[in-house]
Amino acid sequence: MKNKISLLFIYLSLISLLFAVLLGCLASFQYIYPNALTGILSFQMLRPLHVSMVIAWIFSSALAGIYYYLPKIVNRPMYSKKLTYFHLQVFVITGLLILYSYFTKSFGGREYWAFPPYLSIPILVSWLFLIVNFFMTLLNYVLFSLSENTGFMKTRIPVYIWMWSVGILFFFFTFIESYLWLIPYFRENIVRDIMVQWKSYGSLVGSWNLLVYGTALYVMDKISGKSISIGKMAYFLFFLGLTNLILGWSHHLYILPTAKWIRYVGYAISMSELLILARMIWLWKKTIKPPEKGKYYLPYLFLISADFWIICNLVLAIIMSVPALNIYTHGTHITVAHTMGSTIGINSMILLASIFYILYDSKIILEEDKGMQVSKKGFWIMNVSFFIFWINLIIIGVLKSYYSFKGLHHQQIMNLLSPYFIGFFITGICLFIGVLCVVFPILNKKYFNLFS
């Protein structure tokens, strides 16, 4: 059965993904020719545009998953169909307004949210629609189950339900937190101002990660036919993630003169990620078993690659979180390797797995469709070029750090690094081609029939 709202979100997310990657390529081009696109597409607008499209991609694809999976899990439709459509409409309209504000260079926000602050209001409103709809659906289910079976409160439910619930709530809180600077108390002290801004960003990313990891667990359970997500380990990782969301953000701020203990907490908590790393490597052999022949092959591939990227990025993140090493990585492209590494390698791979799962499950695409061969090739192009892209960013970061410590001027450093910036651009284009191959076969309108 088709779930139209979910398909609409998927469509929207894939378009955002394509634009995000294309805009990233244009932005990286300005590392080579900084004055090439001044005027219409200057770096100053391309960067927030790129990042906003990335965020649109992540949220709309995660929401597509939640709107698709939740009704299946609770065996009833969403509480209100109207609210789902309102959510989509407000999401799209706000997105367009944000694009308009960037194109007309009316900034006024902060990094990532560079649009004027009043545009945050419709974002919050659309999120409230989701909150009401999500929790009312759950509540109705719980009330119904309680009336049917008295032991219900003792049953174990899959951890992804909790992850989504907590992720949805925390996005709401942390998004509001990122606007606390509008209150004089928060902005009158520059250290507090920067600290609260990055506290909110850190936790905000933590909250969308809960949505994405919840989705990963759901899809994993479905394609492996096991129930990893009711196990103790899944719950343990959930609470560890939550602890990181609340306390881990201060690893961005080692050089900011906040109260010292705040930075110690960030350091200590980040090291707890080592546990996840050890666990991942331990599980690596076990998770690599393919699903039943010919079934869910693409979602499986994407999940496996996300696993691989989790290991790579965790190693990098743990290194960066040691303050004594952070002074070398901070403010260099190693940070970009970390952010793009996790948003592309982990989040995007999981979300693509989820999208393919949904499309298979609703029989919109079939394993034997010719287009799927193209998507499979796209998968490999994407991963191989991304690997080089990622390593290249790390090299740029290491060299920049090295040259800075040698006392070279910014201009000299940028000149010395120019071959690597060309590599950045070229691997970016390859990544774009990979993404295009992955999504083109599914963007084909005949599958979707959305507009009929």
Place this chain on the structure above:
Amino acid sequence: MSIFRSLQTILIFLLFYFIYSFFIYTQEAESIAANKIITPLAYEGRLVFQKYNCISCHQLYGLGGYLGTDLTNVISKKGAYYVSAVIKNGMLKMPNLNVEDKEIIALIEFLSFVDSSGVSPVIEFETEWYGIITPKTKK
């Protein structure tokens, strides 16, 4: 975990989040300089900084975009005259953003304010054996 236990644990986490946040918001910064209250002109400069989205290419305390330089201590390193001139005319890869003179005055005040709050280039830090870093005392 049963639904009941999970719900309990999550509520404790939520409560902890709010208490911890409140605690963080009310903490004093490390030094007297870092605790200074922003002047109205410097705040105006902050808004100009946001209006032209300088953070897309520049960093404060290492946070921001990476095409340009870290501006935390640019005033004490290069002087206000130099900085005004760069902002007004652009320079090499820094575009001329047509910032108004009045706005430049506010920007300079803002950058000076940031400058006085601490140090950013990572070269200025000392490392302890257990991995924590502390700023070298400012000359």
